[in-house]
Amino acid sequence: MSRTAASASNGAALGVAPGAAPSDQATIVVRDLAKRYGDVEAVRGINFDVQAGEIFGFLGPNGAGKSTTISMLCTLVRPTGGYARVAGHDVASERDAVRRNIGLVFQDTTLDGYLSAEQNLRLHAELYGVPREVVAPRMQQVLEMVGLWERRKSEVNTFSGGMKRRLEIARGLMHSPRVLFLDEPTVGLDPQTRSSIWTYIRELKVAEDITIFLTTHYMDEAEHCDRIAIIDKGLIVVLDTPEALKAAIGHDRIQIHTDDDDAAIAALRERFDITAQIAEGAVTFGVPAGEQFVPRLFAELGVPISSVSVSRPSLDDVFMSHTGSTIRDAEADGTDQLRTMARAFGRR
Amino acid sequence: MASTTTPSRGSAASAPAGAAGAGRPLAAVRVPASSLRSELRAVKIVWRRELIRFTKDRLRIITSLVQPFLFLFVLGTGLSRLAGAGTHGVNLRTFVYPGVLCMSVMFIAIFSAASIVWDREFGFLREMMVAPVRRSSLVIGKCLGGATVAGFEGVILIVLSPLVGVPYVPILILEIFCLQLLVAFAITAFGVMAAARVKQMQSFMALTQMLIMPMYFLSGALFPVSGLPQWLTLLNRIDPLTYAVDPMRRAVFAHLHISAAARRVLDPGVTWWGWHLPGLLEAGVVAALGAVMLAIAIFEFSRIE
Numbered sequence: 001m002s003r004t005a006a007s008a009s010n011g012a013a014l015g016v017a018p019g020a021a022p023s024d025q026a027t028i029v030v031r032d033l034a035k036r037y038g039d040v041e042a043v044r045g046i047n048f049d050v051q052a053g054e055i056f057g058f059l060g061p062n063g064a065g066k067s068t069t070i071s072m073l074c075t076l077v078r079p080t081g082g083y084a085r086v087a088g089h090d091v092a093s094e095r096d097a098v099r100r101n102i103g104l105v106f107q108d109t110t111l112d113g114y115l116s117a118e119q120n121l122r123l124h125a126e127l128y129g130v131p132r133e134v135v136a137p138r139m140q141q142v143l144e145m146v147g148l149w150e151r152r153k154s155e156v157n158t159f160s161g162g163m164k165r166r167l168e169i170a171r172g173l174m175h176s177p178r179v180l181f182l183d184e185p186t187v188g189l190d191p192q193t194r195s196s197i198w199t200y201i202r203e204l205k206v207a208e209d210i211t212i213f214l215t216t217h218y219m220d221e222a223e224h225c226d227r228i229a230i231i232d233k234g235l236i237v238v239l240d241t242p243e244a245l246k247a248a249i250g251h252d253r254i255q256i257h258t259d260d261d262d263a264a265i266a267a268l269r270e271r272f273d274i275t276a277q278i279a280e281g282a283v284t285f286g287v288p289a290g291e292q293f294v295p296r297l298f299a300e301l302g303v304p305i306s307s308v309s310v311s312r313p314s315l316d317d318v319f320m321s322h323t324g325s326t327i328r329d330a331e332a333d334g335t336d337q338l339r340t341m342a343r344a345f346g347r348r
Numbered sequence: 349m350a351s352t353t354t355p356s357r358g359s360a361a362s363a364p365a366g367a368a369g370a371g372r373p374l375a376a377v378r379v380p381a382s383s384l385r386s387e388l389r390a391v392k393i394v395w396r397r398e399l400i401r402f403t404k405d406r407l408r409i410i411t412s413l414v415q416p417f418l419f420l421f422v423l424g425t426g427l428s429r430l431a432g433a434g435t436h437g438v439n440l441r442t443f444v445y446p447g448v449l450c451m452s453v454m455f456i457a458i459f460s461a462a463s464i465v466w467d468r469e470f471g472f473l474r475e476m477m478v479a480p481v482r483r484s485s486l487v488i489g490k491c492l493g494g495a496t497v498a499g500f501e502g503v504i505l506i507v508l509s510p511l512v513g514v515p516y517v518p519i520l521i522l523e524i525f526c527l528q529l530l531v532a533f534a535i536t537a538f539g540v541m542a543a544a545r546v547k548q549m550q551s552f553m554a555l556t557q558m559l560i561m562p563m564y565f566l567s568g569a570l571f572p573v574s575g576l577p578q579w580l581t582l583l584n585r586i587d588p589l590t591y592a593v594d595p596m597r598r599a600v601f602a603h604l605h606i607s608a609a610a611r612r613v614l615d616p617g618v619t620w621w622g623w624h625l626p627g628l629l630e631a632g633v634v635a636a637l638g639a640v641m642l643a644i645a646i647f648e649f650s651r652i653e
Contacts, residue, residue: 096481110472110475112397119400124479127480128379130379176379
């Protein structure tokens, strides 16, 4: 597992992996990739590389361009600008070659519920041309990996949501892809199932020597990735390891509730020279060493404070410091954007 | 089977899979580049899925037999009391048998094609569409699957044919079998073609019912096609199903011992401006239509991203 040198270098604005190997060796190479639907630019020219063996996360609110990007990399959507190479093949001109080398797990289930788990995998193996003599052993291997070997004869309709997702992961691995694409692999699952899916994904990386590309809008899940790219409004705003991103924030996050938020923001600017924002209904700002700052805040702000919270930097703060809003607030905007996109689709 | 694989079966099966720490039990599967053989495998698995789905759905097998039984035995028996003079002593059930056979095959075929619409709604279609195979392989597999399933239904009705006065003669059985398979294939192709465009189950069923019922009634499945009013003659000759029902009826009547008058009235054959079409040409019309619809279906599905 060559966990690539994804260390400090903060030239991340470009989105190219820091210290990346020459681009033709990366498993995924993306250059100026763009997609436009009518007037809507869903993806506006992005660049990055993913190295072999990485778990690479695409993080952003709904409507930020995550799904469009993953769809382009999977050859499901044709780019309108730039190019991308996956496992050495161009996603636009060598679609079948790309498809043979990738496994896909979509947000929505794509299993045939009336077939058994085994029949679903067999069907996949036949469609992908897996040599006959390895179908049976490979099927056993992937089913055991996701803990469904005992249930192989059961009709998929009898499976829970988490089991279906695991079966889809197993199916995506049937043909030993070099890259596994997971589009929101845990969306719609309960927290316990979510964490078990992550266990499988991490085991998988060890057992299969595979590159994993996933999208998520759960901040806590992005922590599992080797590197993450934060995407907002169709652009990559920052790309690094989760640790480096959090370290780069360099301050704690303070949220206060006051009687008069506007006055509080003004007072923060005047007295402490701090730029604060309203996020999640609270006045939010960052300071180095939050605990020491709180007593001063109470003494000098001059606006009554009803509650205060101090937190260590999280990926939420990373997101906020690069996009100016929290991911939840961005989701609300994203919904509007989706609607616009839907209209653009409808016009075609 | 030229193998392109790295691992041997033995080593793979015995290795303790799943245990993350236990090294790599099975080396990566090598997927060979696409070839005619891989396309044929795709056709075959899509076809097989259709069969698996059908055999699991026992209720569908049984319910799909209800309609032909109603037409053959209830309607056929009931109406024969009225039509005794007109049929020159020929059993009305024998007369409507080819039409009823075609109809039930049509319904099964349309249901098979409709599963594409379900597959889209339930997401499974995507699994097939992203596979590294040609769309034509998927469409052909689907059409063959639909034809096989519908053909199976036809076989049940062929087995029952003596009950309605159609004799068991090998050549006749073969003729009927081939014709109904042709109908099944053409109708599945038509359904698949429609399913490429129509995204909702309700719309799909409404559309196909709207087309199939008129096709059935106009085809002469329930009446002789000569001496009709001009407008009905015209519609009858446009109806593709006419060219399936007629040769099948001719085949059946060729094996009946009936008067020349009865034959003239009941089995007049389809004419184009007074010219009698040979049965083989009629079958050719159905086959050609099926091929055209298959080509359109392939084209439609190849365009979908």
